[in-house]
Amino acid sequence: MNGFMTNTKKVLFILLLLMLSIVMIFADGEEEKKSGADFVWLLLAAFLVFFMQAGFAMVETGFTRAKNATNILMKNLMDFSAGSLVYFIIGWAIMYGDSILGLFGFSDFFLTSADPGSNAGMFQYASWLFQVVFAATAATIVSGAMAERTKFSGYLIYSIFISAIIYPVSGHWIWGGGWLSSLGFVDYAGSTVVHSVGGWAALVGAIVLGPRIGKYTADGKPKAIAGHNIPLAALGVFILWLGWFGFNPGSSLAFSENIGYVAVTTSLAAAAGAVFSMITIWIINRKPDASMTLNGALAGLVGITAPCAFVSPISAIIIGAIAGIIVALSVLFIDKVLKIDDPVGAVSVHGICGAWGTLSIGLFAQEKFAVASGFDPIAGLFFGGGLKQLGIQALGVASVAGWVLAASTILFLGIKFTIGLRVKKEEELKGLDIGEHGMEAYSGFQIID
């Protein structure tokens, strides 16, 4: 009987091993092999973020004058078209390639490492698509601030450089395994990585260009230059809001159970941003200005982009509301006090609110949300985390701002003193559509400048 028992135990043991291996096959599959849900979710998110290009194009076109509409659309189209080619050739390699001292990546140019024969290789293509639409977002933010006066050829040079070098380098620091991420800096979906990069480059572009003719009177008083198509701008904001459902929840980079939660914080912050920027401008100007309210929704979205996976829905409303208030004040400050001409408010929306959103993690993060999103238990100042995370976040904001301000100053000055950055006065007065592209945006319509 002893032998029998032993044999029965052997049978049991072998069968348990078999079962275990079956279970492990399934478990392994879930962990390592990317599933249908992973692919479909990441691509859905990428498609939505791609569509933000249309949103930016409509917002920037709508908020500027009819005579420059074609030019703005061409710049937006080229931001994505030229931008995605250079991101394919260079940008991805700098951002996600093997790290050189945590400063930048340097491998996988032309995405050559992706193997179509493997699950991982196939997923890499999806990942690249998600990343290229992010890169193009950073580029396209800038065109609004430089609208109505920038030479098309000069803009093209800039657009190529931001997608190839400027965005990927600081992106590497945070998302590519570089030095900032090693310090514990977090930015879930890119308030800093994407938006403030675009915002600071926009600031430099607007300063180097100088204001549009007629924007400031001889004694320095700002004159409002009204946008020509508010319905298009509003459509653009709705498209951007939609796109942000890919931008933020999709930053899980694969299927994750936190995607619904992140969509909720994202949308609530946008709603709060719109409501509170409307209230702010209503108090200041006595009227609920539509441009500012639309920018308020965007401000809320930019603000929640970094903290969307770390904060409660109620905190998201607070973060969005503050972003809405900030954007109204910032637009007025930049326009009236700094006298920098940013036609669409890109610096305020993306730069200032991007910084605010990144810092807000240091205030509002809660451990349970961070953990649910697959991060270490991060807590902000208001939730028992002390000042540590806030300090790291501030360091990240400042470092990226420093890099982008420096790099884009060199770039824009370089363009200015070589092929030129600004169109001639006569062309600017007549409109860039005729001057740069030889066509009108609204042929047949009677339009007074």
Added chain:
Amino acid sequence: MNGFMTNTKKVLFILLLLMLSIVMIFADGEEEKKSGADFVWLLLAAFLVFFMQAGFAMVETGFTRAKNATNILMKNLMDFSAGSLVYFIIGWAIMYGDSILGLFGFSDFFLTSADPGSNAGMFQYASWLFQVVFAATAATIVSGAMAERTKFSGYLIYSIFISAIIYPVSGHWIWGGGWLSSLGFVDYAGSTVVHSVGGWAALVGAIVLGPRIGKYTADGKPKAIAGHNIPLAALGVFILWLGWFGFNPGSSLAFSENIGYVAVTTSLAAAAGAVFSMITIWIINRKPDASMTLNGALAGLVGITAPCAFVSPISAIIIGAIAGIIVALSVLFIDKVLKIDDPVGAVSVHGICGAWGTLSIGLFAQEKFAVASGFDPIAGLFFGGGLKQLGIQALGVASVAGWVLAASTILFLGIKFTIGLRVKKEEELKGLDIGEHGMEAYSGFQIID
């Protein structure tokens, strides 16, 4: 040998139990734990329904005059922005909270019950997002009927109340486990829950406001007031049609195999609605009017919203075709006979066709489709079900109409006699964009009123 057999049987038994438990783990996972497909599908649907906000904004803007475009866009933006904040705070609790006598819910204010640490909690966030975009749809339907003459501040009050109270209460009756659902009333995706709620509130709003200046001559003859931007309106209809692929198929509330089928009935009904409203107006007016055809597509979509998961594709075409005919006749009747000024036809599209669609379940439902959609085997009059379901559907239509008409009458009269519902005559003539928001929608364009 007996002992051996017994032991072998024991081994077999234990192993079978183990296997069974493995199988049950997987089976359980499928039934109870929400999968990647559940999350991704529900969020995709929610994003599409969110985008309907842009569709409504474009349709309502395009079908009205240029001088009021900014105002309409602001109302649409606030319907979602303010609406989603109050739905977060109050609306969801009233609609889906623990039921008080089947009349309304009352728990889970601020969505506090959702636990980010659990699968169910995470899915609750996704569910909330899907619900909030529905609530906003009901709200935004109304703005079209009240276009071009409503005070912005008064509209804001209304918009908040419909999202916080009016929509959630009748929604609770049907989708929140309330009394109507207990009686067997069904409305798959909201012909009644969403559209007719919006439609009846729109009717009351239009009546309380009265017609736009110049809409009716001194002797009561209606004058057509043409919309200013048919391309935007057409774009809006395409966006809404797209959004309805989330609205109807997404009402499975998780992944379900019926989603393709529901998308087919939805799209065929829309197509039939467009074709048959075009034919109807072609016969009546001798020309295929574009506004009516566009509204016909929407009528088909509203009509199929309740029955989309219960009827055959051929029945869907019939339901949509009838909706297309109804909407053309209803728009003319309301305009010429009732002399109620509904600038975009919202009452006909959402109210009347919402009622038609809800009733059509009682005519066209088939057991095999209902069962395939996870419902009891419901059959309509034409498919052997007798009059029972039709009666229940009629009761639901009438009850919800009664509630919304009463509640919104109180609300709109309350606003009218306190802060005011209508702008001053001079402002209406000049346009609400200047009067309410201090800006033009199309700066620079030469526009005659």
Added chain:
Amino acid sequence: MNGFMTNTKKVLFILLLLMLSIVMIFADGEEEKKSGADFVWLLLAAFLVFFMQAGFAMVETGFTRAKNATNILMKNLMDFSAGSLVYFIIGWAIMYGDSILGLFGFSDFFLTSADPGSNAGMFQYASWLFQVVFAATAATIVSGAMAERTKFSGYLIYSIFISAIIYPVSGHWIWGGGWLSSLGFVDYAGSTVVHSVGGWAALVGAIVLGPRIGKYTADGKPKAIAGHNIPLAALGVFILWLGWFGFNPGSSLAFSENIGYVAVTTSLAAAAGAVFSMITIWIINRKPDASMTLNGALAGLVGITAPCAFVSPISAIIIGAIAGIIVALSVLFIDKVLKIDDPVGAVSVHGICGAWGTLSIGLFAQEKFAVASGFDPIAGLFFGGGLKQLGIQALGVASVAGWVLAASTILFLGIKFTIGLRVKKEEELKGLDIGEHGMEAYSGFQIID
């Protein structure tokens, strides 16, 4: 002990069988039963392709004159509305029904075979939706080439026939198991099946109609007739680009790991098309024309549609770039040399670049990509495949062109000599919006013809 061993072996054997059956249940499920990922992916793709209808509507409207905008929108709306009804009744049966000698299908009219009670039946609904949006794409391509002079009633007849017969027949040859697919012809997402079918029908339509009044001077010199709304056209191109993420990657027809890779080749080709058409027209006209650049993006997309699942990303860039160059030259050639008036360039974009894309498989296909996409190891001329595939591709291009040119010549001439294809001169001058539909697209705006 012998008996024991035997018994233990029996136990082992039975248990292994049980395990095997469990594994096979799961494996079977993956292979035969369509999963959540299959449904969600195919529907997502179908929704995106549906949205292309809005894209075409905006592009065609924007590139033509304001006085014909409503008419174009109505044609686009009817392409989908009437088209999807006839594709439901007839088209699907011709395309995917049981094959008659490989020439056309003939079964499953009204989609009656789909059983809502089974997984396969439910998936069939999703498949039908994906196919109907493809059929509508072919139809809607034509309206652009025939814009601004076609009688609405005549156009409706054409639109019904292409969706019911012309498109399904050649579609059957390639995707319905017909003779071309038997020969080894491949077209992953429809450069030939969809785009060149639309393009060749557009060519015939434009020739039969003749040029718009004023398009050519008495001595045959072409005059540019500028489009009236470039922002709408640009929005349309962004929407189409987005929609192509459903069109190409969705042509997996169920979830497949190649979807990210196909999205990458698709987007890179579009980017290259835009950049290289811009460069081409910049060299020729000394200005980067926006219309041509926008068409360049579409040309890249049409070009990559057939080869998207067979070529490397670098080849995709080359294919797209060549398409961008081709489209610029083709538009000029058709306009100036052939003197055919194609207002939006539909023949060049869809016909010529559709042919180019189909042929490019014979040049750039690589075995590893074809295999990864579930095809036989196809290789093009540049990757060791010799001339065989190129020859088969050329045969397919020519056969489909022959069929469509012949069928649409008969159709358009038939319409011309019965109810008439072109509006009267006075109506054309005044605009088709007033003449055909009794309304203006932009009421209130001051517009010079």
